[in-house]
Amino acid sequence: MELALSVILVLMILGALFAIHAKDxxxxxxSCSIVGYGLVICFLLLRAPDLAIVQIVVETITLVIMVAVVLDSTRQEPFTKPDPHDYVAIATALLLIVSVFFLLKAATGSLDPFGEGSMRMAKHYIEGAADKTGSANLVTGVIFDFRGYDTLGxxxxxxxxxxxxxTILRIRGKK
Amino acid sequence: MKGMTLIVKKTTQLIAGIVFLYGIYIIVHGHLTPGGGFAGGVIVAGSFILLILAYGSDFMHLTREETGSTITENLGILLALMIALAGMITGIKVFFFNWLPHGTVGELVSAGVIPLYNIFVGMEVAASILTIFLALLIFKEEVTKW
Structure with missing residues (x-):
């Protein structure tokens, strides 16, 4: 499963990179929506149908809205080529990539192995949620009862x- | 924005109601099956967006529609907050207390106030997505008209 997840994550990164460099x-x-739909497949592989439903629906509606907005507006974007002689910028970018990679490796080294970590609080929720909230769907029970403040936020x-x-989009006042 | 061809209009006419009902189903069964207020609300908003895209923006009077969706949105979040506040009056006086009887786990009418939260949050999410879409459409039309 980790192999499939890695392949999908690489595809998502490629889609995001192409979105930056696309001509129109x-x-x-x-291509930006590749990231969202890849995330849907990741959620389904990790057995999280609640999140997958929310993600696929929101992604589709956002894509439709963005296409409807973008369709008649200006297509061409001014594209400036990066200067290959700008050594300082390239060196800074490489330094940042290397340092962030090693920091991330050091930070994730102390975590539990993938898919095994389960905190004490999560165990407590899983055991008692159906009796305490009366909700058959554990996720809904958590987001509307145990974590009500989060949902309100x-x-x-x-x-x-x-x-x-x-406020931003209104040109003329309402009559 | 202009409408689309006759084929798209007819297909939308057949499908939009089913999409709307499916969103309602996802919201109402939120405490039993995967889904809930957020996912179902977006599906309900999607049925309206489908209608507006297929029939063009003259079909429904958009500014009036926008006023209605803004009111629905604010009403939804207000009612959800009221239910949460009602927990401070009844029972053990805690914010977000589940004050209705829980019932049997797995039935449609169960889980106390959680279905009510689902319905009101779904109302709010559907109206807010629709409001953003309408605001963008009206902005685009005002820009092209000027």
């Missing part, structure tokens, strides 16, 4: 995002 906006949006973030979008 539409192909950038579509998420819903508030969505409301705030809509308020911000309406």
């Amino acid at each position: 906006l539409l192909s950038a949006v579509i 998420e819903a508030t973030v969505l409301v705030t995002a809509v308020l911000g979008a309406l």
Whole structure:
């Protein structure tokens, strides 16, 4: 399973890289959605159907909205070639890549092996959730009962995002 | 934005209602099967977006539609917050307390207030996704008109 996950992660990284270097906006949006749909397959491989459903639905709607917005707008983006003689920038980028790689390796070395770690709190949730909340779906029981504050925060973030979008996008006032 | 061809319109006419009902199903069964308020709300918003894309933006009067979806969104989050606050009045007086009787695990009417949270959060998510889409469409039309 780890091999399949690695292949999908490499594909996701390639899609994200292509989205940066794509010639027009539409192909950038579509290649960006490779990341989202790859994540759906990752969630399904890790046996998380709740997250997979949310991810696939949100990804599809976002893609449709972005395509509908992008379709008639300007396609061509000004593309400037990087200067190959800019040694300082290339050296800084390489240094950052190497240092972040080793820091990440040091940070993940102390974690539990993949797929085996289970914290004390998680065990407590899994054992008692159905009796305490009465919900057959454990995930819903956790997000609306044990972790209610988190869900309230998420819903508030969505409301705030809509308020911000309406504030920015409104040219003329409402009559 | 203009509408699409007759084939797309007819297919949308047949499918949009089923998509809407599937979203409602995902929301209502959120405490039994995978899914819940967030996923079902986005599916419900998707059925409206499908209609608007297929029939063009003149089909529904968009500004009136946007007012309605904004009100629905704020009402949804307000009602969810009210249910959470009601836990501070009844029972053991804790925020987000599950104050309704739990019932048998696995039945449709069970799990206390969790289905109510699912319904209101689904309402809020559906309305907010639709509001963002409508805001972008109206912005685009105002820009091209000027």
